[in-house]
Amino acid sequence: MFARPICRIPALFRGYVAHAPVMQLPAILHLKSGESFAGKAFGAPRSIWGETVFSTSITSYTESMTDPSYRGQILVFTTPLIGNYGVPLNNAPTDHRDVGVLLESKRIQCAGVVVADLAEKYSHSSAVESLSSWCDRHDIPGISGVDTRAITTILRNQGTTLGRLAIGKDASAPPPAPHEYWDPSKENLVDQVSTKKPYVLNPDGDVKIAVLDFGAKANILRSLVRRNAALTVLPWNFDFNIIRDKYDGLFLTNGPGDPKLCTEAILNLRRTLAEWDRPIFGICMGHQIIGISAGLDAYRMTFGNRGHNQPVLALASSGSIKAGRVYVTSQNHQYALTLSDPFPSGWEPFFINCNDSSVEGIKSTSESGKKVWGVQFHPESAGGPLDTIEMFTDFVAECRSDKLRREADEPGSEDAKVEIPSGSGMETMQSAQPIAAAA
Numbered sequence: 408m409f410a411r412p413i414c415r416i417p418a419l420f421r422g423y424v425a426h427a428p429v430m431q432l433p434a435i436l437h438l439k440s441g442e443s444f445a446g447k448a449f450g451a452p453r454s455i456w457g458e459t460v461f462s463t464s465i466t467s468y469t470e471s472m473t474d475p476s477y478r479g480q481i482l483v484f485t486t487p488l489i490g491n492y493g494v495p496l497n498n499a500p501t502d503h504r505d506v507g508v509l510l511e512s513k514r515i516q517c518a519g520v521v522v523a524d525l526a527e528k529y530s531h532s533s534a535v536e537s538l539s540s541w542c543d544r545h546d547i548p549g550i551s552g553v554d555t556r557a558i559t560t561i562l563r564n565q566g567t568t569l570g571r572l573a574i575g576k577d578a579s580a581p582p583p584a585p586h587e588y589w590d591p592s593k594e595n596l597v598d599q600v601s602t603k604k605p606y607v608l609n610p611d612g613d614v615k616i617a618v619l620d621f622g623a624k625a626n627i628l629r630s631l632v633r634r635n636a637a638l639t640v641l642p643w644n645f646d647f648n649i650i651r652d653k654y655d656g657l658f659l660t661n662g663p664g665d666p667k668l669c670t671e672a673i674l675n676l677r678r679t680l681a682e683w684d685r686p687i688f689g690i691c692m693g694h695q696i697i698g699i700s701a702g703l704d705a706y707r708m709t710f711g712n713r714g715h716n717q718p719v720l721a722l723a724s725s726g727s728i729k730a731g732r733v734y735v736t737s738q739n740h741q742y743a744l745t746l747s748d749p750f751p752s753g754w755e756p757f758f759i760n761c762n763d764s765s766v767e768g769i770k771s772t773s774e775s776g777k778k779v780w781g782v783q784f785h786p787e788s789a790g791g792p793l794d795t796i797e798m799f800t801d802f803v804a805e806c807r808s809d810k811l812r813r814e815a816d817e818p819g820s821e822d823a824k825v826e827i828p829s830g831s832g833m834e835t836m837q838s839a840q841p842i843a844a845a846a
């Protein structure tokens with residue numbers, strides 16, 4: 408028999424004694440293709456629609472669920488036990504160089520979660536609540552006790568499939584008719600997650616980088632700020648060309664949905680690529696926008712790549728990346744650039760996926776006189792391996808040396824101030840410095 412604890416319980420063991428009881432409402436996952444999987448509900452007692460996708464990541468459910476690129480999706484984890492290390496407080500260190508959140512955004516972004524075995528007890532030194540109570544607070548439902556191997560096999564064979572997660576009384580209703588399913592990929596999801604107003608991070612940084620926000624993961628912004636870049640984060644459809652000469656580089660972030668729905672960004676970037684020769688880097692959605700603007704096509708993959716173990720082969724050397732090496736990467740995408748032969752003039756493939764040969768990266772050729780890179784994977788990980796993290800160092804270093812070269816050529820150019828045209832507004836995140844709108 409155990410004695411009752413008479414002292415404060417160490418954080419490490421808190422989940423064992425103070426976890427919220429898991430709700431035992433019935434739940435059922437319906438797929439538009441006709442299959443249904445019955446289990447138990449956890450999180451919010453609310454039914455939802457979404458696009459059902461699977462992730463092979465073994466860890467980092469908190470980072471995946473807060474990644475804005477999962478917007479509108481019902482996320483099936485192939486790893487059977489989820490929730491065992493609980494959920495930490497999602498606040499940032501009080502460092503002005505940080506981005507305001509510990510996880511990838513302020514809220515859970517996916518529409519719902521599907522797990523085989525939900526850990527009702529959790530244990531981690533920084534955990535403050537269970538996965539179920541976190542989902543409940545964010546109004547996100549989950550289902551557990553279902554065969555996620557069977558669901559994943561279906562999704563792998565027929566591709567990403569629309570779904571309905573029915574909770575409580577709804578779980579006994581008949582499956583929805585095919586026309587009732589909501590298709591998030593038809594919506595401009597980027598517009599829902601991008602910042603509405605520009606804001607700055609780390610204003611004292613020594614290189615000024617503009618960031619087009621398609622639904623940025625916090626660790627992308629953090630990875631740039633940690634390399635001492637001053638960031639101006641702009642809405643996805645902001646025309647960077649208006650202010651481009653004040654900046655040493657442009658970065659395009661990840662984001663949810665179909666890249667071809669971001670027409671304004673593509674048109675704006677086409678002009679930037681034609682008229683501006685400073686460094687540009689894009690990740691995932693950002694990479695797709697660069698590729699489409701450069702003249703490549705994009706297509707919807709069958710089931711996409713979501714996980715932390717995707718091997719990519721470097722076809723060219725650039726900075727820390729060495730041609731011929733395989734890097735293990737973190738990924739979350741449904742669309743990809745089409746591998747065309749020949750590639751558009753001035754461009755070359757940078758990486759290729761070792762599993763499915765999809766385009767994993769493109770770059771401007773050295774003859775083009777441009778310095779543009781795009782990668783389909785996530786060098787910032789969160790979660791996942793850090794094999795390619797130095798790509799951020801490479802990009803910021805390129806912006807820095809480009810700036811120094813310009814300053815040597817045209818003395819006085821370093822005095823340029825960051826300005827945003829009037830009417831564009833401003834926004835602050837916790838610890839972010841608002842930028843003043845110029846008159």
Ligand SMILES: NC(=O)CC[C@H](N)C(=O)O
Nearest residue numbers: 661662664691692741742
């Ligand atoms: N993580 C991302 O940026 C995803 C890009 C795009 N929404 C896709 O699914 O392919």
